[in-house]
Amino acid sequence: MPPAGSSSAVYDESKIKTLSSLEHIRARTGMYIGRIGDGSHYDDGVYVLLKEVIDNAIDEFIMGHGHEVQITINGMEVRVRDYGRGIPLGKLVECVSRINTGAKYNDDVFQFSVGLNGVGTKAVNALSSEFTVASFRDGQFARASFERGVLLQHKKGADKNDEKNGTFLSFLPDPTIFKRAEFKEEHVTRRLRLYTYLNAGLKIRYNGTLYHSKNGLLDLLDEDTDNQQDALYPPLHHRDKTLEIALTHTQRFSETHYSFVNGQFTSDGGTHLSAFREGILKAVNDFTKKKYEGDDVREGLVGAVAIRLKEPIFESQTKNKLGNTEIRGDLVKRVQDIVGDLLHRNPEAAEKISAKVEDTARLRRELASVKKLARERSGAITLRIPQLKDCKMHLNQKKGGGDGSMIFLTEGQSAAGSLVSCRDVMTQAIFVLKGKPLNVNDLKRAALYKNDELYNLMRALNIEESIEGLRYEKVILATDADVDGLHIRNLLITFFLRFFPDLITRGHLYILETPLFRVRNKKKTVYCYEESERIAALKAITSPEITRFKGLGEISPGEFKAFVGTEMRLSPVEVENLPATPHILDFYMGKNTPERRSYIMDHLTVEIEAAVA
Helix, strand or coil, X not given: CCCCCCCCCCCCXXXXXXXXXXXXXXXXXXXXXXCCCCCCCCCCHHHHHHHHHHHHHHHHHHCCCXXXXXXXXXXXXXXXXXXXXXXXXXHHHHHHHXXXXXXXXXXXXXXXXXXXXXXXXHHHHHCEEEEEEEEEECCEEEEEEXXXXXXXXEEEEECCCCCCCEEEEEEEECCCCCCCCCCCHHHHHHXXXXXXXXXXXXXXXXXXXXXXXXXXXXXXXXXXXXXXXXXXXXXXXXXXXXXXXXXXXXXXXXXXXXXXXXXXXCCCCEHHHHHHHHHHHHHHHHHHCCCXXXXXXXXXXXXEXXXXXXXXXXXXXXXXCECCHHHHHHHHHHHHHHHHHHHHHCHHHXXXXXXXXXXXXXXXXXXXXXXXXXXXXXXXXXXXXXXXXXXXXXXXXXXXXXXXXXXXXXXXXHHHHHHHHHCCCCCEEEEEECCCCCCCCCCCCHHHHHCHHHHHHHHHHCCCCCHHHCCCCEEEEECCCCHHHHHHHHHHHHHHHHHCHHHHHCCCEEEEECCCEEXXXXXXXXXXXXXXXXXXXXXXXXXXXXXXXXXXHHCCHHHHHHHCCCCCEEEECCCCCHHHHHHHHHHHHCCCHHHHHHHHHHHCCCCCCCCCC
């Protein structure tokens, strides 16, 4: 008898397949564009397709050809027109359909190109149900159209419309691959702004709106720090042919970095970002004649670094992380010298940096003693966290994996009781809140160690030092859908935004959606998550019985199992503009009660719906 899981299929030469480049792109899409997604995430595949097309236009600008790019997105159709040199007419079809074909391998033509692998536009072509490219050069044109990478039509000749030199390209992502995808305006505009910050003087017209930056990375930091209202000093800035840096400090607890290679935003950083951070540390220590730690110098830092390399090595086709380790030593020294020079030439900024770093170091020393006392206190009571009912699989464990692990943060013993009796003990943990958590909006980090509940929550999640040790893939806020429950939810979100924003920006925080109503008769039961669903259920069910769930504890364990099982409804907590969150938190969670009350009263609306018999 064959072992369990074995297959009786014959493994011989007939099973070996050789795919064409087109077939390989469509069969192994993730290798070329990363995650497919639905467009809700910044790095979803549709934005990678958009980026690959725009990158070619940006490369023309970098090489001094064409200062404007026109972009139109109508539904899912994308149209991009640049005014560079135009793809050579005789190689138009090959450049957009044949892997490893292009001018990016030639340093004489493209010295600092983003696209180096000869894959980007070909992948867009292969993954589009409709793809058209046209090139205009000195009164001549060539045009080609494709369907899922297969050439349909190819024309060339004299340009009767007297088009300016450049390239036009349009594509429609294949709906059989990008099934429910859509372009989110905020993700598109963010990418376009980053392009302009990295390429001062470039004009991008998107759906009639002009995006333009005169000062490059200075404008980026200006936006991040809310027009410098959040900055402790005007950003320090340096720019030359191959390196541009900008930095300032804020009163935030976290550090914020933007890193770029050849105009490409490297969201996962890489060698250039680590060298930038180390160079700043060494420059500050040289200037102050102290030996500060990296966390002292970088707390509250907002920095940006952009480099240009002839042969960048990225860790994937999506180019999110630079891997050129050989440049690190020289780049650290270069950043150290530049920042040191900026500090000497800007004495007021240097004085504020020194004061900020010294204050941070002092607070860190004080926090270390508070941490020690908190650990001794918690250790004396118990080695376990009393509010945590843990699961068996965790995200940070070396073996067995922890994907799918989650922790519910819930209020009160009654709700916890329902969860405990119906949870999956392998992947679902529960942390029980005793009441309303502390509002930490105006507090320092030391407050976390003086408050038992928040300290235990931080320990349960294992995020004290960073979220790299996070024990659960999803942290789920499971509070009642009443005023008190919503207040607790806001207090927890404030806690994470204030001290652990990466937990949110990396997509780990969710809200559990539970039904507000149960509408049923003897034959049918419908759970309603909002008023419109209740109205629809009342129309569909005869002689209904309506139950309003005021709290999670009122839902029986048998019913609750469905709400935390495979059909669980979760809403991700997302941040559209992280730099603006301190100001938002100050308004909604700060000590400005009269101002907030006045705002609420001025904007309060009451909706009256017709009663349903």
